[in-house]
Amino acid sequence: MLKRKIFFVPIIFLLISCRPAEFFVFFSDPYSWVYLQEKGLSTGELTKLVEAEGYTLKLVITEKPEQAEKVLRETLESYQPAITVVASLFSMDLSLFAADFPDSIFVHLESRGSSPKLQSPDNASANLIGHSFNRLPAFYQAGYAAARLLANPLLSEKHNTSGRGRVGVLAAGLTPGGREEIRAFKEGFLKLADHSQLLTIEIPGINDRVKAKEHINNLKRQGVVIYLLKSYTLNSLFLDYLINESGLAIVEDWQAAGGYSEAVLFSIEDNYQQALKTILANDFSDILQTETKLIWGEALNISESLKRELQFVR
Structure with a gap:
């Protein structure tokens, strides 16, 4: 009986360790990212928040507006993230991504001047959520x-x-x-x-x-x-x-x-640290708000x- 236990435990450990990582993509532009860092959301802080909930962070900062949608699509295809947060000044239609990647939750993190588009009521996607600050x-x-x-x-x-x-x-x-x-x-x-x-x-x-x-x-x-x-x-x-x-x-x-x-x-x-906590802890059934x-x-x-x-x- 003891031998069976010794043999069985490594198998369980092996199965757990082989489980694919769930990725959390944070997509931004250099200007928004500098702003967020100045507000206290550093790479280290973001990594800590994401990993505490069991995700692996993929931080993507793209500089050229005309390449933003292409870079985001390539990232989604490569990592198949569970959650994708977009905080960007670049104009992007997130409803298209939500339709093409139904297994990923997309969250538009509001920041001053941010401009990604959410879906219209006629084209609503359950996996596309807005986040705003209640001031x-x-x-x-x-x-x-x-x-x-x-x-x-x-x-x-x-x-x-x-x-x-x-x-x-x-x-x-x-x-x-x-x-x-x-x-x-x-x-x-x-x-x-x-x-x-x-x-x-x-x-x-x-x-x-x-x-x-x-x-x-x-x-x-x-x-x-x-x-x-x-x-x-x-x-x-x-x-x-x-x-x-x-x-x-x-x-x-x-x-x-x-x-x-x-x-x-x-x-x-x-409060962007609290906003990330709100996003990570939510069931995404409704629009997200942080005070x-x-x-x-x-x-x-x-x-x-x-x-x-x-x-x-x-």
């Missing part, structure tokens, strides 16, 4: 944090506000999604503060730097010390101003862009306990 909870929490920080002794002392400073929203070129994010920010703010402490200005043109300067000067005169910047091309102008005037900015995607450290109070960031996160900046040195209370990542 509304983070904007709500950002508004709540801004109101909470107005009463912080460090801020009150720095700006001589006696806890009655104001928050200003500077917006330009808003999309419908951007308007919803501002609405969520205001809701969070008004949980602790009142309407008189919140001022909003929407600038008609995203390149009108003269008007933009007038608006931020006007907000400063009205006691604004914290500014939510949703003004895209005008953000750098406002950040330069806030550095000179010791103002505090709430921004988006500061982790990737960097700079203006003295003016950034905190940043609202898409964004708040990253503390360098403009105000508050306690670690307050950061945790306000749900900051660091």
Whole structure:
């Protein structure tokens, strides 16, 4: 009996070791990949996340837009992956790949400016899933944090506000999604503060730097010390101003862009590590969503306990 066991165990081990690896393809372009790395999704981190779920990573970065679909098709034919994640600026019709490779799950990982096409409702594929970031909870929490920080002794002392400073929203070129994010920010703010402490200005043109300067000067005169910047091309102008005037900015995607450290109070960031965890742990029955996160900046040195209370990542 003992001899049978000794003989049987190596056979099981051999069968397991011969099982074909399930591949996880991550397909991107150099620009998107640099952006994702700056957001904390390094090759090492991606490999660790993928291998923890039992997959073998195949990372493909292609430089030429005209070759993107050809390279992706060759990759799919060679590796027959279980999951293919596409995070790319290049225009690609993923529904064609989903139809041709029905045994692979395709996920379009949203990033700023990404453009792969998903299927139309008339041409829906069960193996093609979209992923997006739910930014509304983070904007709500950002508004709540801004109101909470107005009463912080460090801020009150720095700006001589006696806890009655104001928050200003500077917006330009808003999309419908951007308007919803501002609405969520205001809701969070008004949980602790009142309407008189919140001022909003929407600038008609995203390149009108003269008007933009007038608006931020006007907000400063009205006691604004914290500014939510949703003004895209005008953000750098406002950040330069806030550095000179010791103002505090709430921004988006500061982790990737960097700079203006003295003016950034905190940043609202898409969480790509969590997005990959969401994708790897999902049954792909519906569109995937991951919540964004708040990253503390360098403009105000508050306690670690307050950061945790306000749900900051660091």
